[in-house]
Amino acid sequence: MAIVSGKLGVDGLSEAVGVLREWQNDGAPMQLHPGDLGWFWRSGAEATAAAVRTWSRDGQILAVGLLDGPGLLRLTIAPDAQRDEELAQRLLEDVTEPECGVLPEGRVNIEAPMGALVQDLLFEDGWNADEPWAPLRxxxxxxxxxxxxxxxxxxxxxxxxxxxxxxxxxxxxxxxxxxxxxxxxxxxxxxxxxxxxxxxxxxxxxxxxxxxxxxxxxxxxxxxxxxxxxxxxxxxxxxxxxxxxxxxxxxxxxxxxxxxxxxxxxxxxxxxxxxxxxxxxxxxxxxxxxx
Ligand SMILES: CC(C)(COP(=O)(O)OP(=O)(O)OC[C@H]1O[C@@H](n2cnc3c(N)ncnc32)[C@H](O)[C@@H]1OP(=O)(O)O)[C@@H](O)C(=O)NCCC(=O)NCCS
The missing domain is CATH 3.40.630.30 (Gcn5-related N-acetyltransferase (GNAT))
Incomplete structure (x- = not known):
């Protein structure tokens, strides 16, 4: 089955919030949290829906992205799909091809779980590592x-x-x-x-x-x-x-x-x-x- 990417619309946001809840795990590196969508919601439901992207296979969401400001895509991936090759390739294509409309041209930042295959692909594609952030727990x-x-x-x-x-x-x-x-x-x-x-x-x-x-x-x-x-x-x-x-x-x-x-x-x-x-x-x- 091919990977399908797109927006969910306001009615679909509950599905994205639902998977983000399920993917939170103390053993995993820190990743996009339902609270990140919750904080974004201060701009309204429509703006939140416009900023959220999903990547699915066979009707199941495998990755969620939040366009959290100009040129910043915060991406998270289902725990069992972190090394999924087809998904990682598709994510790379969608963030690299301006016509996909995921990100604007110019300076672009992507946050993705450390250890996810898409990190390796971005590195091989010449993307640089930005300033370090400290996760605290x-x-x-x-x-x-x-x-x-x-x-x-x-x-x-x-x-x-x-x-x-x-x-x-x-x-x-x-x-x-x-x-x-x-x-x-x-x-x-x-x-x-x-x-x-x-x-x-x-x-x-x-x-x-x-x-x-x-x-x-x-x-x-x-x-x-x-x-x-x-x-x-x-x-x-x-x-x-x-x-x-x-x-x-x-x-x-x-x-x-x-x-x-x-x-x-x-x-x-x-x-x-x-x-x-x-x-x-x-x-x-x-x-x-x-x-
Ligand atoms: C960061 C911030 C929350 C600190 O608040 P605060 O009331 O001054 O912090 P506290 O007085 O409780 O200090 C807590 C500790 O941080 C240290 N600290 C506070 N500000 C510091 C600074 N600018 N540089 C170095 N250490 C600092 C204190 O010395 C203290 O350390 P200790 O417990 O080892 O003695 C405050 O500066 C702030 O609101 N900044 C803007 C908003 C922000 O950046 N929020 C965090 C985003 S994730």
Whole structure:
């Protein structure tokens, strides 16, 4: 059977979210998580459907891609199809041929599971390895300690609180309460929580969104940030511990996150909250002039 690739449409997104949940596994290298689609959903269901691609054989999805910004394709592959030759060849063709419309011309980055055959094919095709990213994981078997600050789980009426912290934490963030509502209307948000930390004066100082992939599977932190006027007071550690506790309550086996290895503050924050750093991950990239 040939590989069929394409878009799913809004109604088909539940199928993509479903396979991404199934593919999460503590033993596997970190890969695209249902929470990544959940966070993208802040732009709306139509935009999410337009950004998701699937590759199937015989009606079964073998790979899911998320066009997570201009020139960035985040790809993940079913655990038993990571070394599937036909699939890897087709993925390479689809990302190399501009007429396939998967990626624009110009600088293109592809994130794919480390160890997948498509990584080898991209390498042989002359794609370079980009800057290293650090995957970090915290096991959730043992009870998570109290974060030591006041934590509020934000719901629809307090969406503006989460949005304000996000804007104060991330340079260039245009996050709004409307975007929070769009995100919360998405399928993956049924298994998500938004803890916000407050200081002694009651100011909202840090926020995170956590995404469960179902009981016994890794849950994702995306995004996590501390208000720029409240940094270096332990709130980054506290909100990350609160994130781990929220995921534990949702039944996750571990909490996972990925950040650029060069982002010393984030790596130190996750480690101080009990996360351990795994083997580095690198995108493959190609410049327009290499085509
Ligand atoms: C990264 C960030 C969350 C840290 O928050 P914070 O409240 O300042 O962190 P904390 O005070 O809890 O510090 C936790 C640890 O990180 C270290 N740390 C914090 N910022 C650091 C920096 N810029 N450089 C080096 N280490 C840093 C602290 O020394 C502390 O280490 P220790 O436990 O070994 O003493 C914050 O700078 C931020 O929100 N940045 C922008 C958003 C972002 O990048 N989020 C992460 C994306 S994955």
């Amino acid at each position: 915290r096991d959730l078997t043992d009870p998570v300690k109290d974060p030591g600050v006041r934590i509020e789980l934000v719901g629809p009426e307090r969406a503006h609180v989460f949005a304000a912290v996000h804007r104060a934490a991330f340079v260039g963030s245009g996050f709004t309460a409307e975007r929070w509502h769009a995100m919360a209307a998405g399928l993956p948000y049924a298994d998500a929580r938004c803890p916000v930390a407050r200081d002694d004066q009651g100011n909202a100082v840090a926020a995170v969104t956590v995404w469960s992939a179902g009981p016994g599977r890794p849950g994702l932190l995306e995004p996590m940030g501390v208000h720029r006027e409240h940094r270096r007071h332990g709130y980054g550690e506290a909100i990350t511990v609160a994130a781990a506790a929220a995921l534990q309550e949702l039944g996750s086996s571990s909490a996972v996150v990925c950040t650029p290895s060069s982002h010393a503050g984030a790596v130190a924050t996750y480690k101080s909250a009990g996360f351990q750093q795994g083997p580095e991950i690198r995108d493959r990239y190609r410049e327009a002039q290499d085509v």
